[in-house]
Amino acid sequence: MKVIDHINNAKGETLFSFEILPPLKGTNIQAIYDGIDPLMEFNPKFINVTYHREEYMYKTRENGLLEKVSIRKRPGTVGICAALMNKYKVDAVPHLICGGFSKEETENALIDLHFLGIDNVLALRGDAIKTESNFRPHPEGNQFARQVVEQVVDMNEGQYLMDDISLDPTNFCIGVAGYPEKHFEAMNLSTDMQNLKEKVDAGADYIVTQMFFDNKKYFAFVEKCRAVGINVPIIPGLKPIQNLNHISFLPKFFHIDFPDDFANALTKCKNNQEVNKLGVEWGVQQAKELKAAGVPCIHFYTMSKSESVKAIAKEVF
Numbered sequence: 001m002k003v004i005d006h007i008n009n010a011k012g013e014t015l016f017s018f019e020i021l022p023p024l025k026g027t028n029i030q031a032i033y034d035g036i037d038p039l040m041e042f043n044p045k046f047i048n049v050t051y052h053r054e055e056y057m058y059k060t061r062e063n064g065l066l067e068k069v070s071i072r073k074r075p076g077t078v079g080i081c082a083a084l085m086n087k088y089k090v091d092a093v094p095h096l097i098c099g100g101f102s103k104e105e106t107e108n109a110l111i112d113l114h115f116l117g118i119d120n121v122l123a124l125r126g127d128a129i130k131t132e133s134n135f136r137p138h139p140e141g142n143q144f145a146r147q148v149v150e151q152v153v154d155m156n157e158g159q160y161l162m163d164d165i166s167l168d169p170t171n172f173c174i175g176v177a178g179y180p181e182k183h184f185e186a187m188n189l190s191t192d193m194q195n196l197k198e199k200v201d202a203g204a205d206y207i208v209t210q211m212f213f214d215n216k217k218y219f220a221f222v223e224k225c226r227a228v229g230i231n232v233p234i235i236p237g238l239k240p241i242q243n244l245n246h247i248s249f250l251p252k253f254f255h256i257d258f259p260d261d262f263a264n265a266l267t268k269c270k271n272n273q274e275v276n277k278l279g280v281e282w283g284v285q286q287a288k289e290l291k292a293a294g295v296p297c298i299h300f301y302t303m304s305k306s307e308s309v310k311a312i313a314k315e316v317f
């Protein structure tokens with residue numbers, strides 16, 4: 001079932017959903033199930049599975065020279081989606097990125113999803129490869145998420161890349177990403193929002209936000225979206241902070257700020273346990289306020305660790 005249908009069927013009730021990462025290559029899928037099992041009691045309507053592109057590493061050859069090798073550390077997005085739908089009877093939302101994909105490879109990935117009965121996709125650009133400073137699209141691929149949306153919409157209308165004849169139409173519900181604190185490459189929030197509007201006008205059914213720790217930023221973002229004519233559901237994304245490393249990692253990696261109250265409280269935490277406890281308390285507070293405001297769904301970034309999300313969900317759902 002489509003995410004947008006879950007939202008419409010809920011008739012104003014706030015849904016629960018979460019995102020997982022495929023496990024590191026060579027890890028058993030049981031690790032994924034162990035993370036998901038504790039969250040199933042909260043009746044998630046869908047589970048997102050991220051997509052991770054290749055990275056470059058240097059390996060020392062026998063002759064001592066370095067060799068640049070390409071590796072995908074977390075493959076398996078499509079397989080995990082199919083496994084989740086089969087095991088939990090829950091809808092899976094695979095993430096589909098531009099980076100590393102030609103348009104034909106995107107089309108083929110969508111055909112796989114269609115054949116597997118997956119009705120949803122989150123259309124993204126993806127980030128630059130870790131060793132590169134800027135995002136570079138595949139020479140025959142899509143440059144912006146909007147173009148992925150357009151490609152999916154074409155396929156939903158039976159238009160594939162190869163020629164003009166109408167083929168078996170797909171039936172995907174399309175989500176896209178939004179950034180309450182601005183995408184880090186955008187000149188300002190207004191241009192970022194215009195680009196977001198283009199994605200929605202191209203056919204996106206809903207938006208999922210980047211994580212944020214200040215609900216005021218989400219509410220202001222929704223207000224600005226509505227003012228520029230973006231009228232689709234905007235699902236807030238929450239991430240419970242879990243350890244001392246997150247204090248510097250999350251702002252740096254996701255280009256987000258902690259509000260003053262939260263930052264002050266974090267400064268006083270002496271160990272991982274204290275950060276984790278504060279993360280749950282903050283998450284409960286955020287989620288309760290968002291739910292009271294009638295958001296369509298609260299989407300949790302688990303980063304494949306479910307304890308904190310479970311503790312929050314227990315208080316809120």
Ligand SMILES: Cc1cc2nc3c(=O)[nH]c(=O)nc-3n(C[C@H](O)[C@H](O)[C@H](O)COP(=O)(O)OP(=O)(O)OC[C@H]3O[C@@H](n4cnc5c(N)ncnc54)[C@H](O)[C@@H]3O)c2cc1C
Nearest residue numbers: 050051095124125126127144145177183185186192195210
């Ligand atoms: C909910 C969520 C899930 C994510 N999941 C993944 C994942 O699974 N795998 C992964 O690799 N990454 C993931 N990301 C990260 C995402 O890929 C990066 O943030 C990426 O840098 C931008 O992706 P996007 O889809 O928002 O890009 P876009 O919407 O294409 O925007 C990218 C930048 O280009 C600008 N832009 C857009 N259109 C134009 C235009 N026509 N002209 C000029 N500038 C333009 C935008 O303002 C923005 O600054 C996720 C992010 C979110 C919020």
